[in-house]
Amino acid sequence: MKTHSQKSRGYSLIEALVASSILLIGISAAASLSLAMVTQEEMNERANRAYNHVDNAVRLLQLGVDPATINSQILPPNDVVPDMTIEPHAVNVPGLGTRNRWWIKFGYNTAEATASSNSGKLWTGGLNTTSRKQGFYVYRTEHFLDEELPRVQAVKAAGP
Numbered sequence: 001m002k003t004h005s006q007k008s009r010g011y012s013l014i015e016a017l018v019a020s021s022i023l024l025i026g027i028s029a030a031a032s033l034s035l036a037m038v039t040q041e042e043m044n045e046r047a048n049r050a051y052n053h054v055d056n057a058v059r060l061l062q063l064g065v066d067p068a069t070i071n072s073q074i075l076p077p078n079d080v081v082p083d084m085t086i087e088p089h090a091v092n093v094p095g096l097g098t099r100n101r102w103w104i105k106f107g108y109n110t111a112e113a114t115a116s117s118n119s120g121k122l123w124t125g126g127l128n129t130t131s132r133k134q135g136f137y138v139y140r141t142e143h144f145l146d147e148e149l150p151r152v153q154a155v156k157a158a159g160p
Contacts, residue, residue, distance in 0.1 A: 043110045047132075049080045050108030054134075057084065061102055062140050065152060073155040081108045089137070105135040 011019075053075065060070045067086035084106040090098050110130045 046080050046108065046110055049078070050106070050132075053078045053081045054084065054104060054106055057086065057104065058138050061086065061104075061138050064140070067102060069152055069156070074152060079109075081106055083107050091139075099139060101137050101139045103135060103137055105133070107131050107133045 056075060057070050060074060061067060065074065067088065071084060071086065084104065087103045087105070089101050089103055091101050093099050108131060110132060
């Protein structure tokens with residue numbers, strides 16, 4: 001006959017299965033969290049690229065570069081920002097008179113990768129066609145440049 005101390009030396013099959021299932025739940029939760037973090041990091045990286053592209057356009061506008069030149073000849077094509085429009089507007093500011101401002105409207109894609117992409121990337125969640133639209137005004141009180149930047153002249157001379 002076995003004593004109580006000899007009986008409790010090992011784990012029963014049920015105890016092992018319960019412990020394994022708890023461990024499996026923890027591992028799957030960590031994997032799910034990791035996937036969500038990768039997805040969010042990818043979306044944030046694309047948003048940063050989009051805002052950097054638009055910030056470059058804003059700085060060129062404030063320097064006095066023609067908006068049509070900015071979109072077509074200076075800024076390189078950007079796969080994250082497929083559409084950006086710059087519309088001129090004038091605003092009458094009391095005490096300052098009429099001032100130039102531009103409405104910049106742009107859209108950017110938050111996700112590019114799909115399960116069948118050629119780059120081997122896999123979209124980690126959501127639709128790969130998700131996009132965001134933004135718009136804001138840019139003000140410039142005076143033209144700061146007497147002539148176009150040398151880079152603009154070189155790009156125009158090179159042609160399309």
